[in-house]
Amino acid sequence: MAKDQKKQPRPKAETPKGFRDYFGADVTERKAMLDRIAGIYHRHGFDPLETSAVETVEALGKFLPDVDRPNAGVFAWQEEAVPGGGTAGDWLALRYDLTAPLARVAAQFRNDLPTPYRRYAMGPVWRNEKPGPGRFRQFYQCDADTVGSASVAADAEICGMLADALEGVGIARGDYLVRINNRKVLNGVLEAADVAQGQADDVLRTIDKFDKVGRDGVLALLTTGRRDDSGAQIDGVGLSNAQAAPVLAFLTSKGSDNAATLDNLAAAVGASEIGAEGVDELRQIAAMLAAMGVAEDRAVIDPSVVRGLGYYTGPVFEAELTFEILDDKGRTRQFGSVAGGGRYDGLVERFTGQKVPATGVSIGVDRLLAALRAKGLAGTQDTGPVVVTVMDRDRMADYQAMAAELRAAGIRAEVYLGNPKNFGNQLKYADKRAAPVAIIQGGDEAERGVVQVKDLVLGARIAAEASLDEWKSQPAQTEVPRADLVAEVRRIIG
Amino acid sequence: MAKDQKKQPRPKAETPKGFRDYFGADVTERKAMLDRIAGIYHRHGFDPLETSAVETVEALGKFLPDVDRPNAGVFAWQEEAVPGGGTAGDWLALRYDLTAPLARVAAQFRNDLPTPYRRYAMGPVWRNEKPGPGRFRQFYQCDADTVGSASVAADAEICGMLADALEGVGIARGDYLVRINNRKVLNGVLEAADVAQGQADDVLRTIDKFDKVGRDGVLALLTTGRRDDSGAQIDGVGLSNAQAAPVLAFLTSKGSDNAATLDNLAAAVGASEIGAEGVDELRQIAAMLAAMGVAEDRAVIDPSVVRGLGYYTGPVFEAELTFEILDDKGRTRQFGSVAGGGRYDGLVERFTGQKVPATGVSIGVDRLLAALRAKGLAGTQDTGPVVVTVMDRDRMADYQAMAAELRAAGIRAEVYLGNPKNFGNQLKYADKRAAPVAIIQGGDEAERGVVQVKDLVLGARIAAEASLDEWKSQPAQTEVPRADLVAEVRRIIG
Numbered sequence: 001m002a003k004d005q006k007k008q009p010r011p012k013a014e015t016p017k018g019f020r021d022y023f024g025a026d027v028t029e030r031k032a033m034l035d036r037i038a039g040i041y042h043r044h045g046f047d048p049l050e051t052s053a054v055e056t057v058e059a060l061g062k063f064l065p066d067v068d069r070p071n072a073g074v075f076a077w078q079e080e081a082v083p084g085g086g087t088a089g090d091w092l093a094l095r096y097d098l099t100a101p102l103a104r105v106a107a108q109f110r111n112d113l114p115t116p117y118r119r120y121a122m123g124p125v126w127r128n129e130k131p132g133p134g135r136f137r138q139f140y141q142c143d144a145d146t147v148g149s150a151s152v153a154a155d156a157e158i159c160g161m162l163a164d165a166l167e168g169v170g171i172a173r174g175d176y177l178v179r180i181n182n183r184k185v186l187n188g189v190l191e192a193a194d195v196a197q198g199q200a201d202d203v204l205r206t207i208d209k210f211d212k213v214g215r216d217g218v219l220a221l222l223t224t225g226r227r228d229d230s231g232a233q234i235d236g237v238g239l240s241n242a243q244a245a246p247v248l249a250f251l252t253s254k255g256s257d258n259a260a261t262l263d264n265l266a267a268a269v270g271a272s273e274i275g276a277e278g279v280d281e282l283r284q285i286a287a288m289l290a291a292m293g294v295a296e297d298r299a300v301i302d303p304s305v306v307r308g309l310g311y312y313t314g315p316v317f318e319a320e321l322t323f324e325i326l327d328d329k330g331r332t333r334q335f336g337s338v339a340g341g342g343r344y345d346g347l348v349e350r351f352t353g354q355k356v357p358a359t360g361v362s363i364g365v366d367r368l369l370a371a372l373r374a375k376g377l378a379g380t381q382d383t384g385p386v387v388v389t390v391m392d393r394d395r396m397a398d399y400q401a402m403a404a405e406l407r408a409a410g411i412r413a414e415v416y417l418g419n420p421k422n423f424g425n426q427l428k429y430a431d432k433r434a435a436p437v438a439i440i441q442g443g444d445e446a447e448r449g450v451v452q453v454k455d456l457v458l459g460a461r462i463a464a465e466a467s468l469d470e471w472k473s474q475p476a477q478t479e480v481p482r483a484d485l486v487a488e489v490r491r492i493i494g
Numbered sequence: 495m496a497k498d499q500k501k502q503p504r505p506k507a508e509t510p511k512g513f514r515d516y517f518g519a520d521v522t523e524r525k526a527m528l529d530r531i532a533g534i535y536h537r538h539g540f541d542p543l544e545t546s547a548v549e550t551v552e553a554l555g556k557f558l559p560d561v562d563r564p565n566a567g568v569f570a571w572q573e574e575a576v577p578g579g580g581t582a583g584d585w586l587a588l589r590y591d592l593t594a595p596l597a598r599v600a601a602q603f604r605n606d607l608p609t610p611y612r613r614y615a616m617g618p619v620w621r622n623e624k625p626g627p628g629r630f631r632q633f634y635q636c637d638a639d640t641v642g643s644a645s646v647a648a649d650a651e652i653c654g655m656l657a658d659a660l661e662g663v664g665i666a667r668g669d670y671l672v673r674i675n676n677r678k679v680l681n682g683v684l685e686a687a688d689v690a691q692g693q694a695d696d697v698l699r700t701i702d703k704f705d706k707v708g709r710d711g712v713l714a715l716l717t718t719g720r721r722d723d724s725g726a727q728i729d730g731v732g733l734s735n736a737q738a739a740p741v742l743a744f745l746t747s748k749g750s751d752n753a754a755t756l757d758n759l760a761a762a763v764g765a766s767e768i769g770a771e772g773v774d775e776l777r778q779i780a781a782m783l784a785a786m787g788v789a790e791d792r793a794v795i796d797p798s799v800v801r802g803l804g805y806y807t808g809p810v811f812e813a814e815l816t817f818e819i820l821d822d823k824g825r826t827r828q829f830g831s832v833a834g835g836g837r838y839d840g841l842v843e844r845f846t847g848q849k850v851p852a853t854g855v856s857i858g859v860d861r862l863l864a865a866l867r868a869k870g871l872a873g874t875q876d877t878g879p880v881v882v883t884v885m886d887r888d889r890m891a892d893y894q895a896m897a898a899e900l901r902a903a904g905i906r907a908e909v910y911l912g913n914p915k916n917f918g919n920q921l922k923y924a925d926k927r928a929a930p931v932a933i934i935q936g937g938d939e940a941e942r943g944v945v946q947v948k949d950l951v952l953g954a955r956i957a958a959e960a961s962l963d964e965w966k967s968q969p970a971q972t973e974v975p976r977a978d979l980v981a982e983v984r985r986i987i988g
Binding site for chain 1: 504505506507508509510511513514515516517518520521522525536537538539541542543544545546547548549550552553555569570571574581584586588597598599601602603608609610612618620622631632640642643645647648650651654658778781782784785786787844845846847879881890891892893894895897898901902904905906907908909911912923926927
């Protein structure tokens, strides 16, 4: 290889465009958060599932069959002729979410898995899309789904579990809210409004704009249209005001409590059977959440949840963080959504032909982690190591013994392994490692059976803040008998 | 999508060839093992690094530049023209190990990372190779490396840390051994044997067969050749017996303790300077391990470690599990190697032109996990959930309340969410879930304010073993007041 390299220009040491590396606390903080969520999911009877990163494009099944290269949004490649390996010509791809592999697993192992099958999955997914700020081509997802249960008890359970998970990672009660709606109620509203088949999609699209344009905006868009901020005329759907009324009633039916909201919804769906079914489902979910001890300040029926209503087939839910943060421009705004989900059919159907009801939730890992960081809740007890400096290259074994003693006492510790010639470099290294303590023992100290223990945190504070007098009374460096090394370090970092 | 699907045959629900899915304990047992190892690495001052799964083929750099498709052993594909994404035509690939990404990171972030940089990495890697029994195209690696230290203190530290890690996951002292050798000693032996430049590779290849053919076999292969088991003549390297002597002395220089081994090695390398340097390095490593409290029954100098000697440039190490297991054919054999590593140069050099010394170890995740399973050490406290059965579909909220109470008490619990009509199916489900306890409350029990608690573990034992009399004295199902539900479940599973 070395010979080939010489003929070649040097390769660039670069993360591929749209990908990133995670260092130290990036890794441990995310891991700590996911571990806590996994603990909550596990306690609710959910089992972990880890599928491989690679699926057949056929199983992923997002792509049109007549496209030559199924690359729309995924990283895909064709199998080579590997002896005994895959079939040459088959397309493989990196999974773009955790739901498609679940569908494949639920179909493939349907005779082995319990029914219903509760599973959680956490791991990276890949999107061959344009990267942007905070938008990468590989990112984590964290999903929990129940496959094979048509009961809304499954939905209620997931809503309660989501609330528990948010508290589990440290979000205080009152700082989050799980909001619950139902696609069936919306369908009932469309029936009540006598919306023509061809108009339903337009109405759905308009409803999705409720968060942005508000009640009056939606009314205008449902009927005759409106001018947007740029002055451009947006066509309306063409409903009459009477037709638009149930839709608006639906969107604004949030009452002071679940009971009031449910009454408003019952009115909005009028005589629609599917609508009444949807309201009844929400009523059951509300009752079950109450029975589980999940009060309305944690999870609440809220018909203004419209995100994903077009995709899901029954209950939908969304978790929002309600505390305020400063945005890029220094304005306060609500942190917003960190998780969403709902009930969907057809998960397994494309494989087996059988409809299998399923419901699930996906937590936005990066967003929730960002929220924890904003609240100062992401920190693990990840401190830098105690750094044992090297004054005398020949006594490396002595320094290793010190580090080993500290580790045996449960203290993170390491010996400086760079070139020890320049002692200043060793302290700079300790600083870069965020070391709380440095240990120093030269030949003189070794002879006297002592060791210098330098409190780097206190030292930095003294250097930054204190006057000379205070420095004298609070020495950042103490000499202790070698036998007291562990006790002294413990005193400082304890 | 649904419309397209109807025109298409149904996709196969299949894991791609050579890949697999991990369910439940597969995931939690591996995770528990890696978490313990990460804890040990962290305490030694190593920081986690998580690079993306995808690298540029250029940065991976394993491939010949004149090959049209750089597919030898990796999954690779060409970037499409994604607006704002990667550069169309660039080759990307899934990482095939964790060392190549470390090299890229060490070069890319060399001004930001501490020097030396200690890092650990755990995660999947991908090989586009022929799968076989226990051999998959995606598997886990678990590496720890120190980049930027030429000191053998770094090697000693990794050997000690490896011993700690094996004990950390539960391997008892005496059931493992870290064996340490040095490429420089071998180079010294080659000098002492006056091996011609062109013969060195042949000698290395022969040495690699020591484990298989033993001392006499190696002697024959180094000199005039030998017949193998099939009767075929294998050519010898053509050394004289005198030339072969230092090589054999090297391979068989293991003494009763490190001191004796080191003396034998010093004799084997004769007047070779590089050989003496190698022996001195091993002597330092031995001294440092002793200082760290890692005795020779845990990590020992052993010149018979020849695996990887051709690849590494200084110390090499291998961890073996010394207990016996039964192989596929029912014969007892030593479990064998679970980790290996050593010192290597040129990690970063191909990017920057600068030689950066590095040393590291890689634990065979699947092999170590198999060892833990063989010893009954892999088990996490992963029990099935308490299953609250559903006798009355309309009282779902009551059942949810029971499960919530149990969970609040830290007990894994779930409500049966399948079709409750057939109660037998509910108990079959509980069995499939390995539930320790089932909770039953029909309308009658609800009225009387009681609940049935069924001990499924005891029930299974009684069904399998006990006579009718014993059954009577040990009821597997008890009725308790509803308020005592949690206490009764705790009594059973506690």
